[in-house]
Every structure is written in structure tokens, then in C-alpha cells.
Amino acid sequence: MKLNYAALAGFLALMFGLSSAQAAGPTDPQIAAIVVTANQVDIDAAKLALSKAKSPDVKTFAQLMITDHSGVNKAATELVQKLHVTPESNPTSQSLQKGGDDNLAALKKLSGSAFDRVYVDHEVVYHQAVLDALDTTLIPSAQNAELKALLVKVRPAFVAHLEHAKHLQGELGK
Amino acid sequence: MRVGKHSAVRVCAVAVAGLGLAGAAASSGQVKAGAKTFVVTMQITGFEPQILTVAPGDRVTWVNKDLFPHTATADDKTFDSQGVAPTGTWTFVAGKLGTYTYTCTFHPTMRGTIKVQ
Numbered sequence: 001m002k003l004n005y006a007a008l009a010g011f012l013a014l015m016f017g018l019s020s021a022q023a024a025g026p027t028d029p030q031i032a033a034i035v036v037t038a039n040q041v042d043i044d045a046a047k048l049a050l051s052k053a054k055s056p057d058v059k060t061f062a063q064l065m066i067t068d069h070s071g072v073n074k075a076a077t078e079l080v081q082k083l084h085v086t087p088e089s090n091p092t093s094q095s096l097q098k099g100g101d102d103n104l105a106a107l108k109k110l111s112g113s114a115f116d117r118v119y120v121d122h123e124v125v126y127h128q129a130v131l132d133a134l135d136t137t138l139i140p141s142a143q144n145a146e147l148k149a150l151l152v153k154v155r156p157a158f159v160a161h162l163e164h165a166k167h168l169q170g171e172l173g174k
Numbered sequence: 175m176r177v178g179k180h181s182a183v184r185v186c187a188v189a190v191a192g193l194g195l196a197g198a199a200a201s202s203g204q205v206k207a208g209a210k211t212f213v214v215t216m217q218i219t220g221f222e223p224q225i226l227t228v229a230p231g232d233r234v235t236w237v238n239k240d241l242f243p244h245t246a247t248a249d250d251k252t253f254d255s256q257g258v259a260p261t262g263t264w265t266f267v268a269g270k271l272g273t274y275t276y277t278c279t280f281h282p283t284m285r286g287t288i289k290v291q
Binding site for chain 2: 156
């Protein structure tokens with residue numbers, strides 16, 4: 001199976017771009033929903049990868065995604081509870097969920113090396129898209145200082161994950 | 175992945191355990207009167223300070239400032255914190271002289287050096 005990276009990247013950019021298209025950008029409750037959903041869909045994909053991936057390195061990466069993104073979601077959940085913010089579903093979070101569901105459906109049809117390649121390719125595109133969204137939409141739009149600080153704090157993790165995924169991509173391509 | 179949430183009590187226990195390991199190789203590694211304690215923060219952007227020079231008997235305490243676990247694992251396995259949970263700490267008592275490069279096994283881009291001299 002050959003993945004259309006450009007189409008996938010465009011789709012993810014569109015998902016996040018929906019928010020930036022809004023006149024005032026996403027509200028804090030909407031940002032909370034976007035953050036939680038973005039982390040959860042990556043956790044869900046990683047859980048599938050743990051059971052289906054062929055490469056031990058891909059399994060290790062998947063476990064890291066579960067641990068790190070769970071940590072981010074725990075912190076995000078604790079913060080919104082502290083701030084009495086109720087995450088508000090919005091077109092971006094809904095599109096993210098649909099994209100995650102579609103990714104899972106595609107991955108479930110694959111096995112072995114093909115699964116590894118598609119999973120890792122998606123991780124590269126996904127983390128780049130989240131980084132772009134953090135920089136262009138989520139961090140600039142966050143109103144609450146603690147929410148903004150949390151977004152800034154998690155950014156380096158997405159950078160590290162992106163580099164890790166790119167490294168894996170290179171290894172799998174050899 | 176093994177993750178330990180190290181409380182203050184646990185830190186003491188780990189420090190004692192580290193002392194035992196280091197002490198087995200040399201008389202160094204024991205907490206000495208006047209020994210100093212150094213703090214190294216663990217964040218995915220790296221260990222801070224990245225390079226730390228200590229004397230035998232000094233304590234090095236790693237503090238996880240991140241939202242997910244990290245490790246401080248010497249390349250030669252002289253020390254290995256295993257997973258340190260968010261807000262958790264882990265302490266190692268410097269023993270044998272030498273330069274110890276270490277990494278976070280979860281996030282290999284995090285690298286640091288402890289010089290015992």
C-alpha cells in the first residue's frame with residue numbers, strides 16, 4: 001500500500017486549519033478539546049501498533065507515544081479541571097477524531113512491514129501537523145496563561161517525537 | 175517500560191542502594207561529611223546542566239520537570255534510574271572517578287555527562 005503523503009498532509013493541515021479560519025481562533029474550551037483529542041488519537045494508533053508492529057523499534061516508539069501522550073493528556077485534564085474549563089467539541093476536534101478513526105481503519109488492514117511503514121509515515125505527518133497547529137493556531141489563540149504555558153511546555157515533545165519518527169522512517173526505508 | 179514514582183523516602187532508599195553499588199567497586203561512593211548535593215533537571219529538551227562535575231561522595235539528584243517519565247542511564251550502566259515519573263526524583267551517589275556519559279533511554283536525544291574528579 002502506498003500512502004499519499006501529500007494528500008494526508010493536506011488533510012491534516014485542513015483539520016487544524018479549520019480553527020485558524022475562524023475569525024477569532026479557537027476558544028480555550030475548544031483548544032482543550034483539540035489537545036485531548038490530538039493526543040488520544042495518537043495513543044489509540046500506538047496501542048494498535050504495539051499489537052501489530054513487526055519491528056521492535058516501532059513497538060518501542062509506540063510505547064513511548066502511549067506514555068508521553070498519556071502524560072500530556074493527564075496534565076491537560078488536570079489543568080482544565082483546575083480552571084473549570086469544559087472541553088468543547090468543535091469542527092477541528094471532530095475532524096481529528098475522524099482522521100484518527102480512518103487511520104486506525106487503514107492500519108487494521110495491514111500487517112508486517114507494510115503496517116510499520118504506514119504507521120510511521122503517518123506519525124511523521126501527524127506530528128508535523130500538530131507542531132504547525134501549535135505554532136500557528138493553538139498557542140497564539142490560548143487566552144489563559146496556564147493553558148498557553150502547557151502548550152508551550154508540550155511543544156518540545158512533539159519535536160522529539162517527529163525526529164524519532166523520521167529516524168524510524170529512514171531505518172524502515174533501508 | 176518500568177516507571178517508578180520516587181517519593182522523598184524512596185530517594186533515600188535509592189541513594190543508599192547507589193552507595194552500595196558504588197561502594198562495592200571502591201571506597202568512594204559513600205556519602206561523606208561535607209558532601210554536596212547537585213540537582214539536574216530532566217526535560218525532553220535535555221538534562222540541565224548537561225555537563226556536571228562532582229567529587230566522589232557527592233550526591234546527584236535528577237528531578238523530572240516534564241509531563242512524562244525520563245531516565246538517567248549511564249552508557250556503561252554505572253547508574254540507571256529507570257523510569258522517573260513526572261515530578262519524581264532519583265539520586266545517585268558519585269563513586270569511582272571517571273567521566274560518565276548518560277542518556278534517557280526513552281528519549282535518546284537527551285544526553286548528559288557526569289564527571290567524577
